[in-house]
Amino acid sequence: MVQRIAPSLRPVFSYFSLGRSTMNVAAPSCRSSSARTGGNGPPPPKRIALFTGAYNHIADGVSLTLNRLVDHLEQQGAAVRVFAPTVDDPPLDHAGTLVPVPSVPLPGRSEYRFALGVTPSVREELEAFDPTLFHIATPDLLGRHALTLGQTADTPVVASYHTHFSSYLKYYHLDLLESALWSYLRRFYQQCEQVYVPSAAMADVLRSHGITGGLRLWERGVNTDRFSPSHRSPDWRRAHGIGDDEVVVSFVSRLVREKGLDVYADVIERLEQQGIPHRSVVVGDGPARDEMEDRLPNTVFTGFLEGDDLARAYASSDVFLFPSDTETFGNVTLEAMASGLPTVCARAAGSRDLVEDGVTGRLCPPGDVSAFTNAARQLIQDASLRDRMRTAAHDRAQDFGWATILDKMNGYYDEVLGRHGPSSEPTPVADGASAR
16 A cells, blocks of 8 residues: 555644735835726736646646646737746746745645745745736646735735645545545635636536636647557557557656545456456656555556646557546646547446546446446557547547647636637636537
C-alpha cells in the first residue's frame, strides 16, 4: 500500500475550516470599474491579475492549463500578471510575468507549496499593475486575500475550479473535514461573479453543495497534432523491452496516492495472477514511485516525460487505465484519447463527460478493482474492440481544440467587464448537463 501521510497535512487542511483569514489585507488603490472604462469611450485593454497556488514550480495539469491561458491572453492583447509561489529552479518555463508570493512547502508533499498571501511588496506590484479583473485559480490564503482586495477595490473577481479538494480528504484520513471544507468553498465561490468549471458533471457536484451562482463551462483542450496515433513508435516499445505484439496497458500521472495508484496496482496484479498477457507502463514521477516499483516489478517506469517523448509513450500504448476519482476534468484521459487509446476510467466527474462507456472506452465504479480488471481484460483480449474504441476515442478528442476553449475564457472576461458577450452562448451550465 502507498504510505499515508495524513497527520502532517492536518494543519494545512484545517485552514479551510476557519471560515475567514486571520490576516488583515489593505486594498490597493486601484481605480474603480467606472473610472477604468473612461465613460462612453472605447474600453481599455484587459489587465488580468491571476492568483494561483501552482504555476511554474510544479508541472501538473493546473500549471500547464494556466500557462496556456496566459500565453493566449497575451497573444490576444491582454496584459497579465501572475501572482504565485515559485522556487529557485522551477521545472516550467512560465508564460507571462510572474510576481512571486511567499510560500512554504506543503508538509509531507514538498513538491506542492502553500501560498502565504499578499505581502506589502506583492500589494505594491498589484497596485502598480492596476488590474481590470481578478482571476483566482486556488481558494487558498492567497485566493482569499485576492478576493478581499478585488471586492474592496470594486474590481470584478472571477474564479476557476481546478482541484476537487474534497475528494482528496479520504486519502489522507481527513474525512471529518469534508463538511467544513464545503462550507468554506461555498462561501468563497458564491462571492465570485463567475466560476469556471471544467465539466458539466463537476458543475453538478458544485451545485449539490450549494455553489450555484455564475457557473460557466470551461473545458480543457488538447494539442491534437502532438497527441496523435501517428506518433506510435515500435522503436520506443523495443527500447523498453516491449514486443511488437504485446498489449501495453499504460498509466500517466503524477505518482501520488489520490490518482488511484492502489487501484491500478491491484488491477495489474490481478491480470498477472490470471495469466492475462500484457505489459504495464507507468509514466510519471512522484513520492509514491518507489513503493509502486516495489509492488509492480514487471512494470516499465519511465519517469516524468513531456513533449514528444510523452506523445510517443501514449501512442505506443494500447489501453489507458486511469482509476483516479479526484479529477475535475481529466487532462491525461483526453491526451490518451487523442493518441488513439481506448480508456478505462472511473465513473466520476472528471471522466464521465469525456468517456462514452462502451464506445470510446469503459467507465467503472470508483475503486471497484474487479470492474476495472474485467474492463481491462476485455480490451486486452479483444483486438477488434480495441480498434473500434481507438477510432471513436480519437474522433471524440478532436472536439477539444485549445484555441476555441481559450477564446471562450476571453469571452467570459468580456462578459464580466460589461463589454460584449463571448461568441459561444455564455449561459450558466445547465442542471443535469452531464449526459455520459
